Amino acid sequence: MTLDKRTHDRTFVRTFFTTPTAEKGVEDSAKKLRSAIELRGMQAPDVWVPDNEDATAPNMRDEGAENIAEVVAESGADFPGEIHPRVVWHRDSPETRYQGFQHMLEIADPENGAIEHIDGFVIPEVGDIDDWKKADEFITIVENEYGLEEGSIAMSVIIESGSAELAMGKLREEMGKADNNLERLFLLVDGEVDYTKDMRAITPTGGLPEWKELRHNTSRAASAAGLISVDGPYDDIRDVEGYHDRITANNAMGMLGIWSLTPGQVVEANKSPLPPATGYWLIDADGREVELESEDGVEVYSGDRIELEEEDGGYELEVGSTEIFCESEEELADELLDLVDYVPSMDDIVDSMEEFEAAKEAGKGAIAMTRAATIEIDGVQVDVSSDRMWDEATYQALMTPVKLFQDVYENRPDQHDDLADLYSEDVVERAIEVGN
Incomplete structure (x- = not known):
């Protein structure tokens, strides 16, 4: 066995x-x-x-x-x-x-x-x-x-x-x-x-x-x-x-x-275990994970645990009691990348899966996936982006939430309407097919 x-x-x-x-x-x-x-x-x-x-x-x-x-x-x-x-x-x-x-x-x-x-x-x-x-x-x-x-x-x-x-x-x-x-x-x-x-x-x-x-x-x-x-x-x-x-x-x-x-x-x-319908950004606000508010394509932090001020010669970033001086926007973006994480939606996950499958079909064993956002803190906006390498192991690991969705769809037809309302018919159909 x-x-x-x-x-x-x-x-x-x-x-x-x-x-x-x-x-x-x-x-x-x-x-x-x-x-x-x-x-x-x-x-x-x-x-x-x-x-x-x-x-x-x-x-x-x-x-x-x-x-x-x-x-x-x-x-x-x-x-x-x-x-x-x-x-x-x-x-x-x-x-x-x-x-x-x-x-x-x-x-x-x-x-x-x-x-x-x-x-x-x-x-x-x-x-x-x-x-x-x-x-x-x-x-x-x-x-x-x-x-x-x-x-x-x-x-x-x-x-x-x-x-x-x-x-x-x-x-x-x-x-x-x-x-x-x-x-x-x-x-x-x-x-x-x-x-x-x-x-x-x-x-x-x-x-x-x-x-x-x-x-x-x-x-x-x-x-x-x-x-x-x-x-x-x-x-x-x-x-x-x-x-x-x-x-x-x-x-x-x-x-x-x-x-x-x-x-x-x-x-x-x-x-709860299913991917969200809409992706969102999180920020580590001095040990507390906070969801950023998306406003016209900008991810806004409005709490009081993080402060950011543009000064002559750079930026002053305060996280709790820690003060960090950044001499350039690039340096500030690197600091913020250490604080933020993105929670992908079902649509995001399926997009990434389909992109990797297409690359694999074309003979590529690994590709870089880019995630970018504009972060706003105290009125100061900063563009951040990061690349993540996807290979077969990454693909298989991130298939778990999709396989969960596929198992639910197969075994719980009474939830089909709920899933379509949550994600849209298009996303549901693509999620069913990806990986098969």
């Missing part, structure tokens, strides 16, 4: 959205399931998780399993994403594992009509690699019980313990062995809350540590084993900016998916 290649139809997952499976004291205990399965467009996740574990009270989980089967049988055919119910499991509790097994049997029973619309199961609280194999074996038993092809039901796990984190390092040597069906693995999902408990971590405020190492390790393990990594829940559901920043930080380490707790978070997480 070639582990570095994806083994499932989806090569990217942006959103992992959980929903309680049963609630007590309401007329229809499956009401939230029925609402979630009707989500469409940018409000619908790539992976929907009817959550029969933490989101559902213990005394409602049997009913929750029945609700999953009923709701998915009724409406699962039209749901635009994948459906992966989460069942109970625990590395230290045979009783809990058995209960999860019974719920899988209920949900997967062909007589209930849901299994043809269910893509896999999410297994929480896994431990060492032998525990992962137990979960895999239970799913294999479910498949054999109902005459399903072995390996046809995917398995995703939630990394909520140190032992599970260490187990990720053993996947390459275990997957593909004759004594397991671990090739069914799909998502590696971080569960920072229970991970914090397992690690006995303490913070002064009682909040969660960032656990950057866990996220890096999960992303690395997913890449090495041909899987997809997903970050855990961001529970401050009103902090859209903080959620976006978390997604951006994750994307930089190859973790393009994140848990979503509300349809609003789903929309943010669905859009």
Whole structure:
């Protein structure tokens, strides 16, 4: 088996959205399931998780399993994403594992009509690699019980313990062995809350540590084993900016998916990894990244952390408490180039891809791409430009956001109109074709 290649139809997952499976004291205990399965467009996740574990009270989980089967049988055919119910499991509790097994049997029973619309199961609280194999074996038993092809039901796990984190390092040597069906693995999902408990971590405020190492390790393990990594829940559901920043930080380490707790978070997480519709310039304003305002083709900084004044014999540039004297506009342009970065739009990326493809077709192995702008600070305008060499490695690295877009377009036809509204039909058509 070639582990570095994806083994499932989806090569990217942006959103992992959980929903309680049963609630007590309401007329229809499956009401939230029925609402979630009707989500469409940018409000619908790539992976929907009817959550029969933490989101559902213990005394409602049997009913929750029945609700999953009923709701998915009724409406699962039209749901635009994948459906992966989460069942109970625990590395230290045979009783809990058995209960999860019974719920899988209920949900997967062909007589209930849901299994043809269910893509896999999410297994929480896994431990060492032998525990992962137990979960895999239970799913294999479910498949054999109902005459399903072995390996046809995917398995995703939630990394909520140190032992599970260490187990990720053993996947390459275990997957593909004759004594397991671990090739069914799909998502590696971080569960920072229970991970914090397992690690006995303490913070002064009682909040969660960032656990950057866990996220890096999960992303690395997913890449090495041909899987997809997903970050855990961001529970401050009103902090859209903080959620976006978390997604951006994750994307930089190859973790393009994140848990979503509300349809609003789903929309943010669905859009954030995609290139923007309009490119923009950023400037490092004394440690704070600030977006410049584009006005009639000029990129304007209007904050108070950077000051620029033209003087006899040169320019005085102040960044925070640092003063820099530049004797010429060329010297000033060099200083500003160290402070600014450009965030390319989808159109910019596709343009660059097409230009490199044309150059490669003409026999050139590398070309220079120029990016230029006029920067204005305190009324002083300066022209800046930089050249970047593009070769095959650069091209392949920058294809990742385009491949993400292509995966979304192929697997989420319900988002076609949203993408056309975001980018225009022309850009969408070119983005689909580039690299193919």
